Amino acid sequence: MTWNKTHKKNTKERVLQSAAQLFTQEGYEKISINQVMEHAQLTRGAFYAHFDSKSDLYAQAIKTAANNAHQAISKTTSDDIASLANHYLSATHRDKLLPQSCPLACLITDITQQDQKVKSVYTDVFKAFITNIDKLTNDQQRSFQIATLMIGGIALSKALEDQKLSDSLLSACQSAISTLANINKPSTDI
Numbered sequence: 001m002t003w004n005k006t007h008k009k010n011t012k013e014r015v016l017q018s019a020a021q022l023f024t025q026e027g028y029e030k031i032s033i034n035q036v037m038e039h040a041q042l043t044r045g046a047f048y049a050h051f052d053s054k055s056d057l058y059a060q061a062i063k064t065a066a067n068n069a070h071q072a073i074s075k076t077t078s079d080d081i082a083s084l085a086n087h088y089l090s091a092t093h094r095d096k097l098l099p100q101s102c103p104l105a106c107l108i109t110d111i112t113q114q115d116q117k118v119k120s121v122y123t124d125v126f127k128a129f130i131t132n133i134d135k136l137t138n139d140q141q142r143s144f145q146i147a148t149l150m151i152g153g154i155a156l157s158k159a160l161e162d163q164k165l166s167d168s169l170l171s172a173c174q175s176a177i178s179t180l181a182n183i184n185k186p187s188t189d190i
Helices: 005-026 033-039 054-076 081-088 116-137 140-159 163-182
Strands: none
Touching: 005 033, 005 054, 033 054, 054 081, 054 116, 081 116, 081 140, 081 163, 116 140, 116 163, 140 163
């Protein structure tokens, strides 16, 4: 029996959504193809109709996770850098309570051990992240600084077992971004 194109596309999307969620929560090494397929409520055989390898799935799942995270954050923040930073640098994001965590922060240590295809996708996602921030700052250097505070802040806060220290780190990153966002802004004082 042959499936129509819509069925095949929907099946691939289910696998990608499952992989995006599982990989950003647990990383590449802790998640198997079987776990992804079980989470997607599909058989392992369906995997090979869409992906060449686990690495191929991982690369595509990073894109899916980034798109999901971008859509979610766009719905909940206003068009200013402080609002974006406060949402991104939150305990909710750190504690994996969002529907989709940002793969840039959650997979940062995984990426260095992956193949060129995965690194290339991660790089493209980072470039898109910078582009989105740059739309708010109109200053590429400042955009890099803000992105580093956001991604690094979440990544470090996840690694700390001391909750108070982790919360302080998130707050310090939010404050630094607020300061960066206000540099060279025209004063409204008369």
